[in-house]
Every structure is written in structure tokens, then in C-alpha cells.
Amino acid sequence: MAKIKREPFPLKHEKGDAVIKNIGLIVTGDINKPTLNKSKILVKNGLIKKIGDDKTIKDSEAETVIDANGMMVIPGLIETHAHITFHDYSAICQAMNWMENLAYCGITTLISEGLHAWGLGRYYDDPVATKANTITEATIYKRWMPGSALKVVGGALILVRGLTKQDFKEMTDAGVRLIAEIGGGGLSEPEDVMQYIKWAREFGWHVSAHASPCSIPGSSHMSPDKIVKIDPDKVAHLSGGSTPLSWDEIKEIIDKTRRDSALELSAQSNTRMALKIVEYAREKGQLDRIVMGSDQAVGLGLQWGSLWMLMAQVASMTNVPPEQVVAMATGNAARHFSRFVDMNRGIIEPGREADIVITDKPHGSAAKDFLDALKHGDVCAPALVMVDGRVVAIKGRDYQFTQRAVKINGDEKDLSTYGPNVEEYLFGSPAPRYHKWIL
Template identity: 45%
Template sequence: MDAISEIVAIENIGKLVSGDINRPILDADTILIRDGKIAEIGWKGEIDVESAKTRIDAMRQVVTPGFIDPHTHMVIGDWTPIQKAIGWMEGALLAGVTTMISQGENNIGGLPMDPVGNKALAILAAKTYKKYRPGGFLKVHGGALMLVEGLTEQDFKEMAEAGVWLIAEIGGCGLYKPKDVVPMVKWARKYGFKVSAHLGPVSIPLSAPLMADEIIEIDPDLAVHVNGGSTSVPFSEVKKLVDDADFHLEAVFNGNPRAAVEMVDYMRKKDALNRLVIGSDTPTGNGMIPVAILRMVVQIASLNRLPAAEVIAAATGNTADTFGLNVGKIEVGREADIIILDRPAGSQGRDALEAIEIGDIPGTTLIMVDGQIVALRGRDTRQTAGCVKINGVERKITTMEDYLWGPWKFAIDRLI
């Protein structure tokens, strides 16, 4: 596709998932995109789509916001030293993750633990990912600052001016005791930072145990891997966070699956699903999983017997609300980061949402960022029952070579 200034229409939508957990499915079948943002949402005939250069026929499939992964441990560039793998971030993009957020670049070799080194690393990562999009499209918010001894209020002011706005999960590395970090959290908030803290025992060298009372005292915007990272805590700790706090709570794919089921069930009982956020916690010693967010959506919807559209909101709009991002919802004025999902071939579900609810992993038939088509499917997503039409022509992968090896992105011009 050309520049994001072109007009794009997505039509013939079967179900339009909003990303808003309070209104999970929108009563509409058409989206008009202008200048990379959602301009209109409505029904066929209500929206003028004739001016659109690119018209995408969703073929009655499910349309959702692009997924947001709020828990990654990147370094600099699209590689990970843990698995010695290149391209893991692009792999996530091709599985529907259109925005990625750092919880600390603590996988980098020679990790600095002094104030000057930490500032430098956070600024470098923030500035690097502001300009660099893995896979050409993935929006990455890097540069999450670890709290270390010696940081001053002036440091937070300087980092904010340099584009740093994230505090890496407290307890992951660096200082973690409330008496040490609470003053820094106040400075961070003064300059617009978002703050995360992890619940659980020690997980890696330099990490520290944090339990519910300590996290409540720190009062972050997000408590991460509440279902374990990857080892879980007694369920009484989880209940305390649900009952006695109001910040968002994250369940991660690289956590304890049974603890996730119990956590989500309790949050539903307490009418607190608007605080649920889904993350991956990758890459870690538990692996890099490009489809982690999608698989976590399937896990929660099927095992907790929740409507898939509500769980998708926990992987999109709830996360956007936590971090104040203009993505994650199908809403006028939001950045047009959108995916089209279909049931996997042979599923008993009649569409992607029903497939998710019975535990089948759906596939992508189109991934879009800022109104631009990224790919039809990812390397690790399922063969779908259907496909999309672009400007009246069916676009689908038919050969085994294309299914296994591409085209996903780099040959997209031959498909559209």
C-alpha cells in the first residue's frame, strides 16, 4: 500500500469487536480509515466508501483491534540473546500484535546497575524504538527504566524530556522495597511515567520477591504476571490485589495456567474484568512465543468460559487504558491497527469468536497498522477457513510453500 494518507474501507464485517470491555461488540459492519486513523464506523449504505482507494471485504469474518503485548523483555533490535533468535518481534507482529511495551531491557549483556548506565540504556532504547519498527510496522515502546540506588528527581525530569516514560517492572531487577522505590515512583508520576510492579517470588538473578501488601504500598499502574512469572503465589495474595487495590492486573502466557484460571474467575466474581490485562512475558527462559497473546486469549475464553470479545478487550482496550495509548479500540480517532480473524479450517466454531470459546486457535486473514496492510497471515497462525477480498479479488495463501515460508509481508505487493 501507499502512504497512510490514502482512504481505506473495511466492509462486510461479520462481527466487529470493539476492544471496549463495556461494549465488546459494535453494531456495525463497515470501517472507514483516513490518514491512518479510524474516521467512521457504521453500516453499509451509511458510510461513503466509494472514495476509498483500497476496499477490503472482510467476507463476514471477525474484525478486532490489533493486540497489545504489555510485557516483553527486548534488547536493542529484533533479536533475543536468550534464545539466540532473530525476528521474534516481527513474528509477534505477524500473529496480530501491533503494539509492544517493554518491562525492562534486562536481557542485555553487561546490564548496567548504576544510575548513569540505566539512564543511558533507557534513553537509547526509547529513542531507538521510536524510529525503528520491527517488521516495518510493529509499534514498540522501549526504554523501561529500572529503579536503582542513586537516581534523583532531576534524572526523571531529564529522561522524560528524552522520551522515556516507562518504569520497568519493580522487582524484576534493581530496587524493590517500598521504602526505597516509593519516593522514586512519586518522581516518576510527576513527569508522566507509567509504573509496573511484579507479583511473585524470585524468578531470575537480580529479581526479588514482592507480595500483595508491598505492591499495594507501591501503587503501580499495573501489577504484572499476577498468575506467576512463572511461579505463582498463594491465591490469597491475588485476592488481596483484586479486593484492596484498583490498578490493573496482568495475566501472562508464560505464567501458571491454573493460577490464571483462578485469577480470572475471581475477577469476574468481583466484577473487575475491566482491570484484566493480558501479556506474554517473553522472551524469557520459558521461551519466545509469537502467538502468546492470541493463545492466552483462547486459554482464558475457553477455560474460564468467557465471551471471546470480552477477553480480546483484555488484550487490547484494557491495556491501552492502562498505558494511555491511542490504539486498542475500534473507535473514531484511534490509530487504525486492526486484524481480521477467521476460524481455523475444520473448527466446530462458526467464526473466530466461537472457535476461541471452544479452545480452537484462530488464524489471521489480514493484519493492518495505521491503515496499511502488513500481511495476510503470520508464520505461526493457523490455516483459516476463509480469506479476504482486496479491491474485489480474493487474497489467500494456496500453496504449501507460501503457507510454510511466506509471503507474509515482504511479498505482500504481489498479493494486493
């Protein structure tokens, strides 16, 4: 079954050209080859065209020249677990524009694990409404990027009674490719869902399972036995959603699920369990299974720096090198989901979409650089965020600045002296196309 391509964004989603120079190190997002000692990247028409140095890439090859000032380049982060609505609003947290702010913090791709909003069919075991809700979600996010910056993989089906194979075909034709976490709401018993899973797999869908006790009314306690029978492509929030299963149950799930089934850590979960999962995966030679999500926007609140915090925790409290931890939040997710949806990003290499973050240690950190800061447990931040070759931000809203600053066409974007007062820094828009001091 063909993957659904993102439809052309009708307003401001032009593809960008740029040269990024003076790169200190490229952290590739590839867990097997996590760093690349090259100093320049050429971006053409929104794609990474070439990686090299001053001899192979000239500044004159693009109108926009970004000086990374010795900082590191990483892929845009990929958040693999979010509960969204039809637009940029969280019905649970009652917050506006939370999704666009993820992009401004360097999380450039968001993957839905099912809608949360008033009146949805999922809460009423209503197959007609549930199908319509899921198609609407998928269609909106094929055509629209929150903040003109965030790529959302929408259209995650909550399983309810009464769905037919024809429903799955119609949803597939509309771009749906995800079964949301089984057990997080809707049907969850293996005998109730296996026919649906069979149909979904015939159409090339991704299947996720909620690895956790009950979290909200209507969710289920998903035991290892249930999860193994479901045979998910991703084990959702294995570290807890937000409460985890026991360690023995978690180990059983890791051991008995498929080698290519992703194991998801959540920023809103049990940190101790997350660290144990990573170390156990490292011992088994399965770090490529680890992906990172947050489970937002739910009652634990919004964390625009969610994956930055999770990367710092894992890098500072396990024996995994920080460059491989970055791959868990980028390339691991891209490679996993690219089997099901259009996901040509998450790794810094020619031919990939130019979703790129320039980053450094936080201002005042005792660390030497970005990777050392992660190893110290410092929560880092972007100095620049690029999506499809377009600069979309140089800071997240009310987010910390980096030790060094980028230059864009020779103009330094130093946020440590951001305008004449702190209010513009804290409350002004982080998007360069809006802010008078960045333009």
C-alpha cells in the same frame, strides 16, 4: 506532563486509506460495549473515520477495498509485558526478527518491561549506564517500528541506586514514561524505591510491580505487603512470572491494590491461576482491570501467537464472554496505558488509529465463527493485519490460516491454496509488500 508522541517514521511508515466491507461483526475492544453490528469501516490517513454500512460508506471512498468475507474485525492486540533489546533481537532466546513477527500475527503494540541484553547498567547497579540504556531504548522505539509494523512503547527504567530527580527529568524529556516491574531486577524493597516512585509520578510515569517469587538472579520475591506499599499502576504477571504466588496472596493483591491498577495475565505463566484471577475479577465486577502480556522473550521461548492462545484459554475455561476476553487483550490495555503514553488505539471507534485485525475461526474448526472458536478453546489467527491503515500481513510467519479469506481490491488471499508448494507457505515472508503471491 505532556505525553511523548511517536516521531515520524522516516522510511516506509505512510498512513493508509481503506474501506473494509462485508464485516460479519465488529468486536470493539470496549469491555462495556464489546460488539457492534456494522458491516463497514472507512479508514482515512491511518485513522478510523467512520463505521457504518453500504448506505453510509461507499467503496469509492478509498483506493484499497478490503472484503472481510463475513469475518469479524477486532483491534490489533496489545501485548503489555515484553523484555526487548535495542533492536529486533532476543539476547536470551538468540532469535532475530521476533518482534516484527508479533505484528504479522496481529499483536500490533508491544510494551516494554525492561531491557535484557549483555552489559546493561541494570545488572551492575550503575545509574549512569541504566539512564543511558533507558533513554536509548525510548528513543529508538519512538522512531522505529520493527517490520514497519509493530508499535513499541520502549524505555522502561529498572531502578538502581544513585538515580537523582534530575535523572528522572532528563529521562522524561527524552520520552521515558515507564518504571519496569519492580522486583524483576534492580531495587525492590519499598524503602529503597519509594523516593524514585515519587519522582516518577511527579513526571507522569507508569509504575509496574513484579508479582511473583524470584524468577532470575537479581529478582525478588514480591509479597503482597511489598506490592501494596509500592502501589503499582500495573501488577505484572499476577498469574505467574512464570511461577505464581499462592492464591491467598494473589487475592490479597487484587483486594488491596487500587481499583485502577491493572491486573496482568501472562501467556507464559500458571494457567490455572490465570483462570482463577479472571473469575475472581468477574465476581468483583472488575474485568476492566485485566490486561494480557507474555513476558517474552525470555527462557520459556517465543510465542508469536501468545495472546491468541491466552484468549482461547480464558474464553473457553471461564464464564466470561469471548468478546469481553478480546477486550482484555486490546481496549483494557489501551485505556490503562493512555493515561501515561500515546495510546490512541485498541478500540474500534472513529478517531482511533486503524490498527485492525480481520479474523475467523481456524481452518477446519468445529466452531461457527471467531468468537465461538475462542469459546471452544481454538487458537485463532489473523486473515489480515492492518497498522495505521496499511495492510502489513495476511498471515503470521508459519502460522495457521483462517477458514475464510479476505479479498483486496477483488483479489482473494486464500492461504489454504498458498502457491504450488508448502515451503512458500511455511518459510516465505508473510508481509504482503514482499511476497510475490500477495502482491
